[in-house]
Amino acid sequence: MEISVIRNEKDYNNALKRIDELIDCEVNSKEEDELQIISLLVWDYEERNYPMGSLKPIQAIRVRMEELGLKSKDLTSLIGDKSRVSDVLSMKRKLTLPMIRNLSKHLNIPIETLASEY
Incomplete structure (x- = not known):
């Protein structure tokens, strides 16, 4: 599990692919932990670059x-x-x-x- 800050679109797309791979993981597993962390990073990137507020x-x-x-x-x-x-x-x-x-x-x-x- 190598996790890093999402700095650009390439990082963002790679994170989305990883989320897709992890989406059906077992509850309370290391994969679920990774899914939650990557999801937070994606959320942060999207908030900065693609605000959905309205x-x-x-x-x-x-x-x-x-x-x-x-x-x-x-x-x-x-x-x-x-x-x-x-x-x-x-x-x-x-x-x-x-x-x-x-x-x-x-x-x-x-x-x-x-x-x-x-």
Whole structure:
């Protein structure tokens, strides 16, 4: 586990690739520790270079999905089954606290953004 500060886009892309490799790691493992640390570094880099402060929750999710090349089916492990993901993304269903926590942790979207009114 070699972790360093993210200084540029190359470092950022490498960190995102590593997050993708670690996303399904076991809870309370060294891999999860690494995932959390890298996620914090990515969050810091994104806050400095790609601020999301003014986005509504669903906009923020869609932006992050696009950045990571994710499809709605990729969110089932974070939100629920396919129909629940569809309902959330079409704003027919509100985000729940567990959804907000999962999305924040795995997509590196600030909780404040996800918890705001929409």
